[in-house]
Amino acid sequence: MNLTLTVHDDVRLLVPGFTYLAVEARGLVNGPSDTASGALLDDAARRLAERLDGRAPHEDPHMAAWRAAYTAFGAKPSRTRNSAEALARRALADGGLPRVNRLVDAYNAVSVAHLIPVGGEDADHIRGGMSLVRAVGDEPFATAAAGADVVEHPEPGEVVWxxxxxxxxxxxxxxxxxxxxxxxxxxxxxFLLESLAPMSRAELEAAGAELAESLEKLSPGARVTVHAPA
Structure with missing residues (x-):
């Protein structure tokens, strides 16, 4: 993999059970959401409902572990939910999952179906390597607010990529x-798929394999590789 990924020791000490998979994809063809990517989201919502069987997303053991991790670095997990829990809540609501674009739909579907946080980054806009660290507090974070581009900063000690x-x-x-x-x-x-105990290594790898398969179907000819941390 051309990009290096590092998890800082301070994060590992804070949450010892953390691990991840990286899915690298090159030669993708993205575009607006379509029938194929929408079908992935609909299937994921169905699988989620079967998995939870009437429970709320935060009652799933993996989501409970992420809530504990958020609490450990000072976040309020009921206010700032991890991405998988937030998506799962939307999947179960009347409006359903948002359609963003083909690639985002693909990784959101895997996140919801497996109840695992998944993120996707444009590799051509990453500068240097990627690190999971506890923030100092002065790092720039480019985001949007009220339709305008703004720069925010994380809280000191916050876990950030x-x-x-x-x-x-x-x-x-x-x-x-x-x-x-x-x-x-x-x-x-x-794409980064992030897990905590009690999610098993086999479950993490199954989610990564499903994402790789979806990307290959949505972008025939793309070069997709799954990387486990050293």
Whole structure:
């Protein structure tokens, strides 16, 4: 993989059971949501409902573990939910899952079906390597508010993904920045699937394999590789 990924020791000490998979995809063809990507989302919502069987998303053991991780670095998990829990709540609501674009739909579907946080970054906009760190508090985070581009900063001690230019995702996997998000013109991407105990390694790998398969179907000819951390 051309991009290096690092998890800082301070994060591992905070949440020892954390692991991830990286799915690297090159030569993708993105575009507006379509029938194929919408079908992935609809199937994911169905599988989620079967999995939860009437329970709320936060009652799932993996989501409970993420709530504990958020509490450990000072976030309020009922206010700033991890991305998988937030998507699951939308999947179960009347409006259903949002349609964003083909690539985002694909990884959102895997996130919901497996109840695992998944993020996607445009690899051509990542500067240097990617690191999961506890923030100092002065790192720039490019986002949008009220329709305008703004720069925010994480709280000191907050767990964030960052590259050499700044934060790419705040509160671990709560909110992605605008600088590296996947757009309709993205062709090269890095997807991160993040898990905590009690999710097993086999469950994590199954989610990664499903995402790789979806990407290959949506973008025939794309080069998709799944990487496990060393």
């Amino acid at each position: 960052r590259d050499d230019e700044g934060v790419t995702c705040r509160r671990w996997n709560w909110r992605q920045g605008t600088r590296t998000r996947l757009t309709d013109t993205s062709v090269n991407a890095l």
